Amino acid sequence: MSIGNTDETVATDAIVPDSITATALPANGDGLVSRKPTARVQVVKPLEVSTDTAQKHPPNSLRNTGIVSVFFWLVDELRRKSTGSTSTINLFITYFNHAILLIIFFIISIYKNYLYVRRRIHLKFLNLTYFPNKSPHIIRDDVNKLSRIPKRVSCIVNFKDEEEENGGIDGLINDISELTAxxxxxxxxxLSIYEYNGVINDYYLELNRYINKNLKNYFGTEYVPNISIKSPHSSKVLVNKPEKPIDLYVNLLSKVDGKPTIVELTKTISELAINRELSVKDITIDLINDELVELVGSEPDLMIIFNPNLDLQDYPPWHIRLTELYWEPDNKDITYAVFIRALQNYAKAKVNVGK
Incomplete structure (x- = not known):
């Protein structure tokens, strides 16, 4: 390869990069071509990254959503979508659709807030009407008006945060002691107490001590009912006076007493059948029912859900086949008014047992 005496000449067999293209020129006597290299650089345009990464959610009609904030959100969406629109018809349709959505949203919001206020006032009135005043005679008078009462009652309660009113473990123990009385x-x-996480199982002694203290406030120090407290997945059983008959059995349930218990029972029965320790013909509904009753407890006649909506929270499904369910909408407090109204609803209910 030879190079001429000028910087503007390159050999004809020189390697030209992909991004450089040479313009063909007439060759001189030395077999060289004279040209000025023309560079063509391929510019790669960077990808545009959208800054609007926030996920959009439809307007929510729940009470905890501010009506004013949703209104401004819809107006902003309308302004954003209508920017750059040149069609008058499309712009009118967009405004009309958003107006309809706003009207529907406001109607639903007003209706839901009206129901919420009405129910809260109704609950306040019930709390004033049904007030036990820590007197078993008042409770007995309310119950004597009913045609029947349940033998077994289950209550779903929630563990509240420390910041909430009557929250924390002390609040939960206080609620359980009131339900016991x-x-x-x-x-x-x-009485079965179902709390999803089973927090109360670690406070057996505190619960037993507070229940006895609360029962003394109701019945006096001379006659204190004898209570038995136990948990299906624990060997602890607390009885104040073992020599006397039990007035009330208190069972503490949690999520492990539901589906996980059924799964473990299924595995055990399968292993017994494989090892020929149990015949397949002996595996019946009655056998499973007897085992679950022994492991968890009997099926309650009435379940009181102290939640603003119907939420069973993974309650043992086998034990609510014929159970009467009761809850008060927009209520999350454990009050005597809800308790006695549940008993009244049970007295009026008609249970049809099918085969």
Whole structure:
């Protein structure tokens, strides 16, 4: 390869990069071509990254959503979508659709807030009407008006945060002690307390001590009902006076007493059948029912859900086949008014047992 005496000449067999293209020129006597290299650089345009990464959600009609904030959000969406639109018809349709959505949203919001206020006022009125005043005689008078009462009652309660009113473990223990006193006064034989995480299982002694203290406030120090407290997945059973008959059995349930228990029972029965320790013909509905009753407890006649909506929270499904369910909408407090209204609803209910 030879190079001429000028910087503007390159050999004809020189390697030209992909991004450089040479313009062909007439060759001189030395077999060289004279040209000025023309560079063509391929410019790669960077990808445009959208800055609007926030996920859009439809307007929510729940009470905790501000009507004013949703209104401004819809107006902003309308302004953003209508920017650059040149069609008058499309712009009119967009405004019309958003106006319809706003009207529907406001109607639903007003209706839901009206129901919420009405229910809260109704609950306040019930709390004033039904007030036990820590007297078992008042509770007995309310129960005597009913045609029947349940023998077994189950209550779904929630563990509240420390910041909330009557929250924390102390609030939960106080609620359970009140439910125990109301159940004893009403003549209920068995009370099941279901808390999803089973937090109360670590406070057996505190719960037993507070229940006895609360029962003394109701019945006095001379006659204190005898209570038995136990948990299906624990060997702990607390009885104040073992030599005397039990007035009320209190069972503490949690999520492990539901579907996980059914799964473990299924595995056990399968292993027994494989090892020929149990015949397949002996595996019946009655056998499974007897085992689950022994592991968890009997099926309650009435379940009181102290939640603003119907939420069973993974309650043992086998034990609510014929259970009467009761809850008060927009209520999350454990009050005597809800308790006695549940008993009244049970007395009026008609249970049809099918085969």
């Amino acid at each position: 109301w159940s004893v006064s009403a003549g209920i034989q068995e």
